Amino acid sequence: MTMTATAPRPAASLETVLRTAGWVGLGLIAVAVSLSDFLTSVPADATNIGPLLAAPSESFRFGTDVLGRDMLSETLHGLGVTVRAALPATLIALATGALAGFVAARLPRPLALALRGIIGILSAVPALLLAILIIGLTSRGWASIAAGLAAAPFAFVRAFEQAETQERARHSEYARAAGISAMTLLRRDLVYEFTDTVLSSAARALAAVTIILSTVSFLGFAAEPPHRDLGLMIAASKGAFLQAWWTAAFPAVALMLLILFARLAAGLNEGERA
Amino acid sequence: MNDTVKPVLAVRDLSVARGDHTELDKLSFSLNGGETLLLLGDDRSGADALLRVLGGFTRRGDDVSGTIRAGTGDEMPAARRTNLGIRAVYLPGPAAAPLNPHASVLSQLERVVARRHGSPRASAREELRIALERLPGAPSLEALGQKPGALDAIALTWALLAAALAQAPELLIADHAFAGLSPTTIKAVVAALTAEQARSGFALLYSARGLQTAANIRGRVIVLRHGRVIEEGDFDKLARGQAHAYTRTLFKALPRPGDALPARSMRGEPLLQVHGLDARAPGGKAMRQRDRLSFELRRGASLALIGEEGSGRRTLVRALIGLERFTEGRVVLDQVDMSILSAAMTARLRRRIAFVTGQDDALDPRMTLWDTVDEPLRAHLGLSRELVSGHRETALKRVGLASHNGKTPVALLSPFDKRRLQVARAIVSAPFLAVIDEPLRGLDAFSQSIMKELLDDLRKQEGPAFLIVTADVGVAQALAEDAFFFKAGKVVERGPLREILKNPKDEETRRLIEAALGETLL
Numbered sequence: 060m061t062m063t064a065t066a067p068r069p070a071a072s073l074e075t076v077l078r079t080a081g082w083v084g085l086g087l088i089a090v091a092v093s094l095s096d097f098l099t100s101v102p103a104d105a106t107n108i109g110p111l112l113a114a115p116s117e118s119f120r121f122g123t124d125v126l127g128r129d130m131l132s133e134t135l136h137g138l139g140v141t142v143r144a145a146l147p148a149t150l151i152a153l154a155t156g157a158l159a160g161f162v163a164a165r166l167p168r169p170l171a172l173a174l175r176g177i178i179g180i181l182s183a184v185p186a187l188l189l190a191i192l193i194i195g196l197t198s199r200g201w202a203s204i205a206a207g208l209a210a211a212p213f214a215f216v217r218a219f220e221q222a223e224t225q226e227r228a229r230h231s232e233y234a235r236a237a238g239i240s241a242m243t244l245l246r247r248d249l250v251y252e253f254t255d256t257v258l259s260s261a262a263r264a265l266a267a268v269t270i271i272l273s274t275v276s277f278l279g280f281a282a283e284p285p286h287r288d289l290g291l292m293i294a295a296s297k298g299a300f301l302q303a304w305w306t307a308a309f310p311a312v313a314l315m316l317l318i319l320f321a322r323l324a325a326g327l328n329e330g331e332r333a
Numbered sequence: 334m335n336d337t338v339k340p341v342l343a344v345r346d347l348s349v350a351r352g353d354h355t356e357l358d359k360l361s362f363s364l365n366g367g368e369t370l371l372l373l374g375d376d377r378s379g380a381d382a383l384l385r386v387l388g389g390f391t392r393r394g395d396d397v398s399g400t401i402r403a404g405t406g407d408e409m410p411a412a413r414r415t416n417l418g419i420r421a422v423y424l425p426g427p428a429a430a431p432l433n434p435h436a437s438v439l440s441q442l443e444r445v446v447a448r449r450h451g452s453p454r455a456s457a458r459e460e461l462r463i464a465l466e467r468l469p470g471a472p473s474l475e476a477l478g479q480k481p482g483a484l485d486a487i488a489l490t491w492a493l494l495a496a497a498l499a500q501a502p503e504l505l506i507a508d509h510a511f512a513g514l515s516p517t518t519i520k521a522v523v524a525a526l527t528a529e530q531a532r533s534g535f536a537l538l539y540s541a542r543g544l545q546t547a548a549n550i551r552g553r554v555i556v557l558r559h560g561r562v563i564e565e566g567d568f569d570k571l572a573r574g575q576a577h578a579y580t581r582t583l584f585k586a587l588p589r590p591g592d593a594l595p596a597r598s599m600r601g602e603p604l605l606q607v608h609g610l611d612a613r614a615p616g617g618k619a620m621r622q623r624d625r626l627s628f629e630l631r632r633g634a635s636l637a638l639i640g641e642e643g644s645g646r647r648t649l650v651r652a653l654i655g656l657e658r659f660t661e662g663r664v665v666l667d668q669v670d671m672s673i674l675s676a677a678m679t680a681r682l683r684r685r686i687a688f689v690t691g692q693d694d695a696l697d698p699r700m701t702l703w704d705t706v707d708e709p710l711r712a713h714l715g716l717s718r719e720l721v722s723g724h725r726e727t728a729l730k731r732v733g734l735a736s737h738n739g740k741t742p743v744a745l746l747s748p749f750d751k752r753r754l755q756v757a758r759a760i761v762s763a764p765f766l767a768v769i770d771e772p773l774r775g776l777d778a779f780s781q782s783i784m785k786e787l788l789d790d791l792r793k794q795e796g797p798a799f800l801i802v803t804a805d806v807g808v809a810q811a812l813a814e815d816a817f818f819f820k821a822g823k824v825v826e827r828g829p830l831r832e833i834l835k836n837p838k839d840e841e842t843r844r845l846i847e848a849a850l851g852e853t854l855l
């Protein structure tokens with residue numbers, strides 16, 4: 060009979076590398092977005108800058124689209140619009156998701172279970188449809204809030220389960236036996252569980268809301284010209300895409316990078332859905 | 334030593350170092366067939382390093398030197414040994430969680446035995462069955478068809494021992510295999526082990542932390558500290574007088590008959606009054622009138638609830654502090670009738686109840702060391718930051734944790750440090766009642782001595798009443814004046830512990846006392 064050796068897993072260091080790469084990527088995107096007015100040659104949505112549907116060349120590195128807009132400038136502006144809409148959505152997803160989940164788990168039992176049930180049902184609805192429903196009930200201006208709320212149920216359920224595990228653990232039993240209140244136990248969850256994971260939760264939420272926001276825009280329910288985001292740009296390229304690949308490819312790559320970096324920063328949790 | 338008998342194992346100048354730290358420093362000993370060698374010491378004694386080398390699972394970074402000779406083989410360098418050449422069997426304890434939690438105990442042990450003999454699984458199973466049948470008190474083979482989580486520590490200990498014996502060892506290396514068991518169980522297991530040793534004549538190398546097992550096994554002892562042998566000799570001789578101060582502290586943990594605390598005067602107002610309580614286990618049937626409990630616990634008094642696992646001690650404690658509803662009887666805690674209080678009010682009352690338990694997951698593993706001590710002060714009293722840190726400092730100093738980094742998560746602390754931290758948390762909550770549940774379980778003898786002192790100090794300074802839940806009369810004797818002895822949910826004997834120890838009336842009481850302080854331990 061031998062003892063099982065507890066060697067450090069090499070996977071841990073790989074994960075750190077990936078996470079760091081993700082945060083560096085997000086940082087670069089943040090720099091690009093905040094400097095987009097300097098990096099681009101023309102303002103957003105300026106038409107007839109060059110010939111229509113010109114292929115990528117020396118003067119137009121990303122080519123031009125069907126209205127003669129410079130794709131390089133447009134992609135950068137679109138990325139900015141997407142990021143600026145995604146940030147408040149991320150905060151909303153965090154607050155109504157992870158944070159609310161921890162709080163709900165420490166509420167009186169019947170209330171906690173009722174909440175868990177309702178949110179559980181919501182998490183079974185595709186987030187995209189939920190977002191469209193909320194925008195439909197309000198207005199386009201609510202797109203960020205809608206995306207945040209739509210992405211929240213999964214985070215809520217995850218946080219709730221995490222708190223439940225702690226609730227059932229022996230140390231919680233001893234704490235209650237010594238008169239420690241639910242509020243104090245909630246504080247433990249927030250101080251040690253929430254703050255520890257808040258950055259990766261935020262990155263995960265960022266990826267989720269970006270997908271929702273872009274898809275909603277693509278379908279035409281969110282962003283409006285002249286503030287075109289990446290989703291709307293891809294939608295606008297529908298007519299010319301088969302002849303001029305660059306009209307859709309560059310916004311798509313930008314969107315892909317944003318989501319990829321956010322997922323990497325979150326630690327590449329597989330099986331995660333928007 | 335007789336020259337014609339070649340020792341089963343001879344270790345010469347064995348050293349193990351990790352970086353600058355020397356874990357084991359030039360250890361030499363030899364062990365004959367049928368002989369027993371006890372290694373005594375604490376977590377950093379170096380015994381672990383020795384067992385790693387002998388067991389063949391040295392860690393990366395272990396710098397090993399010295400030689401080992403096993404059986405009739407030649408002396409070989411310890412660093413390069415792959416196979417001892419004799420049947421050396423490693424016996425872990427259930428606390429080390431040596432089994433996979435997702436497969437049945439039987440299938441795993443069967444495979445171990447089958448591998449050793451190179452025999453088919455079915456015949457290994459029969460070997461295992463025979464080994465179990467030879468051990469009086471061991472569970473049946475069929476009972477082991479469950480996953481490790483479904484079996485208690487006692488059954489697992491028997492199972493692991495049977496699997497080790499089924500491998501027909503020439504050398505049995507036990508890595509504090511019986512630590513954390515109750516005295517009665519240790520007595521039974523050691524008796525079975527020594528009977529098997531006498532029958533088949535294997536050499537036994539037992540690394541012990543506590544003295545309970547050591548006192549049952551006896552034989553030759555090597556006391557190790559920081560990798561060096563500081564004392565050596567026969568157990569009985571060492572128990573009578575120790576040359577080294579460290580050995581003295583170790584042996585202080587050994588309970589001695591006649592050490593019981595004197596009965597305290599009956600003055601002081603009652604903290605806990607119990608009238609006709611029916612403290613049955615949840616779902617159990619109602620108690621008969623004469624089995625119902627009535628007693629009083631005065632402020633600062635100490636009552637030990639002694640019995641085997643599952644004898645109803647914890648059910649009683651849960652009923653007393655309002656965690657379990659009871660149907661019959663009345664409990665008055667701190668002048669308040671518990672049955673008329675709402676759940677929120679009993680919770681409020683329980684703020685002044687502290688727990689010190691042998692369960693290492695009793696503290697939140699996520700919390701930091703400081704936060705664990707601060708929490709009762711902050712949550713219950715709302716003290717200012719300076720006051721909190723003042724109280725924390727004092728409490729940590731008293732338990733000897735003041736020099737630790739306060740930001741260390743509890744999960745990274747050693748069992749002894751966790752145990753001490755529980756005492757610190759108890760100190761700051763100024764309890765009127767402390768529930769002390771197997772406080773020494775799984776600790777080494779040195780830590781046990783210190784833990785006893787800390788609990789004694791807690792009682793002297795904060796003055797809470799003690800409710801001690803234990804299966805070890807030695808623990809009760811060190812901490813309590815009065816005792817209830819439990820069997821199958823009932824109190825079979827009660828009174829001043831001193832009197833009971835002198836003249837136990839009930840069969841169960843006698844058995845419990847015998848196991849912990851029996852004449853063999855004199």
